[in-house]
Amino acid sequence: MKQVNFILAVESYLVRKGMAVVLQRIPGASVVKEFGSVDLLTRYLEHHGMDFLIISDTLFANATDLYMNNPALLERTILLNRDPSAEDRGKKTRGCISLSEEKEEIISKINELLNPYFRDYRANTHGSLTDREKTIVRLLSMGLTNRQIADRLFLSTHTVTTHRKNIIHKLGIKSVSGLTVYAIVNNIITIDEVTSKHER
Amino acid sequence: MCQAVLKHHQLLPLLPRFNIKLGFGEKNVEEVCRLNRVNTDFFLEIANAYLDEDYIPQTDLSLFPIGSVVAYLTSTHDYYLHIALPKIESKISRLLEGSNLSEKERGLVAGFFDDYKKEFLDHISREEDSVLPYILELEKQSMKEEPDSGFLRSLQNDTIKEFAQEHDRLENSLENLSKLIIKYLPPFEDFDLCHQVLTDLSDLVRDLVDHAHMEDKILVPRVIELEQQLTRKFNAG
Numbered sequence: 001m002k003q004v005n006f007i008l009a010v011e012s013y014l015v016r017k018g019m020a021v022v023l024q025r026i027p028g029a030s031v032v033k034e035f036g037s038v039d040l041l042t043r044y045l046e047h048h049g050m051d052f053l054i055i056s057d058t059l060f061a062n063a064t065d066l067y068m069n070n071p072a073l074l075e076r077t078i079l080l081n082r083d084p085s086a087e088d089r090g091k092k093t094r095g096c097i098s099l100s101e102e103k104e105e106i107i108s109k110i111n112e113l114l115n116p117y118f119r120d121y122r123a124n125t126h127g128s129l130t131d132r133e134k135t136i137v138r139l140l141s142m143g144l145t146n147r148q149i150a151d152r153l154f155l156s157t158h159t160v161t162t163h164r165k166n167i168i169h170k171l172g173i174k175s176v177s178g179l180t181v182y183a184i185v186n187n188i189i190t191i192d193e194v195t196s197k198h199e200r
Numbered sequence: 201m202c203q204a205v206l207k208h209h210q211l212l213p214l215l216p217r218f219n220i221k222l223g224f225g226e227k228n229v230e231e232v233c234r235l236n237r238v239n240t241d242f243f244l245e246i247a248n249a250y251l252d253e254d255y256i257p258q259t260d261l262s263l264f265p266i267g268s269v270v271a272y273l274t275s276t277h278d279y280y281l282h283i284a285l286p287k288i289e290s291k292i293s294r295l296l297e298g299s300n301l302s303e304k305e306r307g308l309v310a311g312f313f314d315d316y317k318k319e320f321l322d323h324i325s326r327e328e329d330s331v332l333p334y335i336l337e338l339e340k341q342s343m344k345e346e347p348d349s350g351f352l353r354s355l356q357n358d359t360i361k362e363f364a365q366e367h368d369r370l371e372n373s374l375e376n377l378s379k380l381i382i383k384y385l386p387p388f389e390d391f392d393l394c395h396q397v398l399t400d401l402s403d404l405v406r407d408l409v410d411h412a413h414m415e416d417k418i419l420v421p422r423v424i425e426l427e428q429q430l431t432r433k434f435n436a437g
Contacts, residue, residue, distance in 0.1 A: 003421060030417050033260075173373050175315035180308065185379040191305060 004028055004114055007044075009035045009063075010056040010080060015099065019054060019080065022106055028114065038063045045070070052094070052113065054078045078113070129170060136163050138188050141180040143195030201232045208251055213407065217275040218243060242268055250410055266339045266426075269419055270332050276411055277324045284407070285317055288400045295397055299388050309385075312377060320370060331360070335423055342426050352434045360423045371408040374401055 006023055008031055010016040016034050023029045032050060035041040038059050045066070053076055055063065060079055067073055079096040095113060097106055129137065139149045146164070150157045168174050173182055183189040201224040205211055215221070218238045233240040241259050292313055296306050341347040378401050381394065388394040 003417065005421075030421075032421075171372070172370075174319055175312075177308070177311040177315045178319070178373050178376070181312050181376045181380050182373070184308075184384055185376050191308070191384060194304065194308065 003030050004051045005030055005032045005049075007031070007033050007035070007041070007050045007053045008055075009038070009041045009053060009059050011036050011058055012056070015056070015080070022103060023110070025103075026107060026110055026114070029110065038066065042066050045073075050076070052076050052078055054080055054097070056080045057082060078110075129167065133163055133167050133170075134188050136160065137167060137179050137183050140164075140176050141183045141189045141194050201227055201229045204229060204247075208247075210251060211247055213279065213403075214247060214250060217272055217279060219275075239264065239268060242272075246272065246414075249413070266335060266419070266422060269414070269422075270336060273411070273414065273419070274328065274332065276407075277328065280320070280404070280407075281324065284400070284404050285320065288397065288404065289313060289317070291393060291397045291400065295388055295390065295393050298390050298393075301386060301388075305385055309377070309380070312380075316373060316377075319373075323370060335360070335419070338423060338426050338430070342430050347430060347434065352430065355427055355431055355434075360420060360427065371405045371412070374405050374408070377401060378405075 006029060008016050008019055008023075010019065013036065016036065020031045020034065023031050033044060033048070035044065041053075041055075041059075041063070042065070053073065055077060057079060060077075074092050075094055077093040079093045081096055081098045084098040084100045095109060097109060101109075135153070136149060139152065144152065146157050146160045149155075150160045153160075167179070171179070171182060173179050180189075180194055184191055184194065205215075205222075205224075218233075218236060220232060220236050220238065224232055227235070229244070230240045233243050242264050245259055245264075292309065296309060299306070301309075337351065341351050378398055381388075381398065
């Protein structure tokens with residue numbers, strides 16, 4: 001699983017922890033370090049990398065030197081504003097969050113930022129099976145072999161194998177028995193339709 | 201230490217992984233850890249993360265030697281293989297024996313668990329035979345002045361990235377079994393035993409999530425960092 005590293009720089013302990021808890025709710029986002037002052041943040045960034053910096057407006061105002069020496073940092077900065085009406089104010093940061101925003105708003109903003117990082121990962125875990133893949137899972141649960149499935153669906157066995165690989169990739173389930181139980185609990189097949197091992 | 205365990209009995213499965221035994225007397229957490237040669241900070245981070253999934257590490261986890269992280273992961277594997285899975289397996293077979301399930305339904309549950317166990321074993325032996333030794337070697341080499349050139353060449357193989365990407369979600373599949381029991385199978389006569397099976401399954405799922413979290417969020421980034429350091433050193437020299 002790919003991981004996107006965040007650094008938090010907020011003077012208020014409560015706000016910092018609150019932000020960290022929200023980030024924990026986002027798969028793949030990880031808070032690697034928290035700072036309450038610009039000094040420590042500057043020193044840390046001299047030696048360490050990160051993907052995004054979430055910084056409060058107060059600390060941002062104190063960090064002019066940091067940004068002067070490292071202009072590329074702006075591109076990776078998310079501003080945390082106390083004043084909800086204070087948009088980006090032409091500061092050219094990557095984005096901004098306001099303290100008064102609700103959890104869902106914050107999460108969707110951050111998810112948007114993460115999208116380019118996660119295109120593959122999300123497609124794998126959040127994408128459900130296609131109709132064709134569901135059909136194949138269904139037939140597998142009924143005890144058909146790759147060959148039989150290929151004949152039934154007028155496909156080559158090679159295509160069926162490719163579908164099966166994609167299914168394994170999406171669900172992380174390899175065995176037919178695992179797929180069968182998956183198919184039942186996801187209403188792709190009923191228990192009555194399943195063929196048990198000794199019937200095969 | 202006694203208070204911590206009394207208040208959070210969920211910590212109990214962690215103790216054997218650190219080789220910590222009960223009978224703490226009046227000793228506090230630090231004393232117990234010292235007695236068992238466990239790094240107290242490391243123990244606390246693991247325990248807190250185990251209790252609260254929203255917990256944010258207080259100590260820089262990169263400070264802990266990779267060796268202790270690997271040792272913890274290995275003893276967790278042992279717990280899964282020798283305690284958690286056999287326990288669930290025997291309860292499931294007792295549950296099936298005393299049930300009115302059809303032959304087909306029984307085969308479904310038993311077959312599912314058999315195959316799950318096989319996949320689980322595969323996953324763990326892949327980790328223990330290739331990934332973990334590679335990580336330990338990586339740490340050893342990174343402490344040397346002159347890393348072996350053979351090892352450096354093998355760095356290009358992206359072992360850890362592959363591992364991180366392929367990291368199977370072993371817990372998702374287990375949850376399907378609980379859903380099957382709760383929702384789709386005819387009710388079991390022995391509700392108490394069924395309750396135990398469901399509780400054990402859900403404990404194991406939680407433990408696996410925590411385990412994957414350790415691997416993905418602590419181990420993998422550390423290893424990538426070490427790999428990069430070594431590659432830089434090699435290219436510079």
